[in-house]
Amino acid sequence: MAIWKPRRWASALVYSVALAAMDSTIHAAPPTIDPCTFVTPAEVEQVIGKLKGAPTSETLGDGVRCSYNFADENNELEIWASGGAWSKLLHKDAKQPVMVKGLGDEAFMDRGKNDPEAVDLYIKKGAILIVLMTRKGPGDEEKLKTLGKKAVGRL
Structure with missing residues (x-):
């Protein structure tokens, strides 16, 4: 079992609770x-490291999660998408929010909210919320920004 799998379920729970707590009506991801x-x-692979197999997606609550399994079990990446409305509550609930310019309509990064060993990037583009999650480590913020730009460009 990969090291990151326990975090998957913890992040699913935290993410679902965050979506449920939004002050706007939530719509399931299309x-x-x-x-x-x-x-x-x-x-x-270019940004984070060698993958061990194809990514997998699953619907959890109002979001869809894509999980990546890496050859180096110390690496981790999850990408969430939801049709839920953006809320200032997400930013207010963040532990260490840092606004990020140039990604979607609005974006911020947070360290340690869902997991003390993680960094999360929240991006709003139109009615879609994207959350990228990885482990803390050298260059983690730039890695998430790089992948976040690609994600936003494909919406």
């Missing part, structure tokens, strides 16, 4: 949205 199509496996 079935055509698959966050595994936001970045290619080759792009993920």
Whole structure:
């Protein structure tokens, strides 16, 4: 079992709770949205590291999650997509929010909210919320920004 799998379920729970707590009506992610199509496996390997198999997607609550399994079990990447409305509550609930310019309509990064060993990038583009999650480590913010730009460009 990969090291990151326990975090998958924890992040699913936290992410679902965050969506449920939004102050706007939540709409399930359209079935055509698959966050595994936001970045290619080759792009993920170039930015983070060698993959062990194809990414997998699954619907959890109001979002769809794409999980990547890496050859180096210390690497981790999840990409979430939801048709839920953006909310200031997400930013207010963040532990260490840092606004990020040039990604979608609005974006911010947060360290340690869902997991003390993680960094998360929240991006709003239109009615879609994208969340990219990875482990803390050298260049983690730039890695997420690079993949976030590609994801936003494909919406």
